[in-house]
Amino acid sequence: MAAEQYYDEAMAILARDGAAGLKIGPLCRALGVTSGSFYHHFGSWSGFVRRLLEFWETDQTDRVVRLARATADPLQRMVLTKELTLGLRHDCDAAIRAWAAIDPEVGRAQRRVDGQRRAALEQVVADVVPDAAEAHRLAVLGISLMAGFQQTCDPRDKDLLRGLFDDYQRLIMTYAGAPLGSGPPSNG
Template sequence: MAGKSVQVGPEQYFDGAMAILANDGTSGLKIAPLCRALGVTSGSFYHHFGSWAGFVVALLEHWETEQTARIVALAAATADPGERVTVLKELAATVPHEAEAAIRVWAALDPDVGRAQARVDDERRAAVERVVSGIVDDPEVARRLAVLGLAVLVGFQQTCVPPVVDVLGGLLDDFEAIVRAHAR
């Protein structure tokens, strides 16, 4: 394929970065390996992002939008409050768990990544609380259950390496049962 120019957009860079994070962690996420994985030059990278810092900002915004805002919107689109719990549970199984575990490590090392991680956690906790509040009357119980739900996801990502989706499914089934036990 010598002489053929490969065209990739920001989305492919983000997907490539998440794959590197999942496989190699933060230490593997660098411009050269990312470009090599995509079959592009570093010039392409700089054309899209201007700098490493620009890439990091764009990657984190993409992650926040795709793995939080999109999931929240899909769950909220379900009319039945009880069904929203099931939908949210099913969507939680689809996030890139290994990459997110690496992002948490990165967040401990980089304040900008840490702020993005905190925003994602806050958005997810608030979304779970809204979903749980649809079937649990007591706002304090709904708040605690939302914290528990987020703790289940984060704890799974940090302790189940490599992630076993069946284990997460069981944990989320348990969480759903606890939520339903507190239903009106």
């Protein structure tokens, strides 16, 4: 069994049951493998957690940043970033945020991911909003919007999140000096 299958199932368990539900036994049962197979792949629980967090960071942050940067047009990059962000596993992110409050290693990973996401968003916004200080504040607002949504709403409510991100995009366009309705149309 590939390590990615363990990570995908662990993310599903986190999204459904939170960190308290993520244990070797339930994970192995869900995958139909033995705990020996788990230890063969990861050596220990802490080894698994470290690699799971690396997978999460790569899959849910690095991949999104790479895909967004592949688009040359700044307005299209902003729209693509929004669409890619809508596709994140927000229910899993919400569980990781809660887990981060009680596990220092998870907390470090969460802060690193938030920092990477903010920096990437700031680059996207700065391509549309000429003032660097405004672009920075708008990026912090965007990450805060996403994290707040994950913590205070049903993270599976994609319609609400799309509406919030559409509002956020309109706000960015006002800072860019464009009329409120300008920019590429939303797909929602």
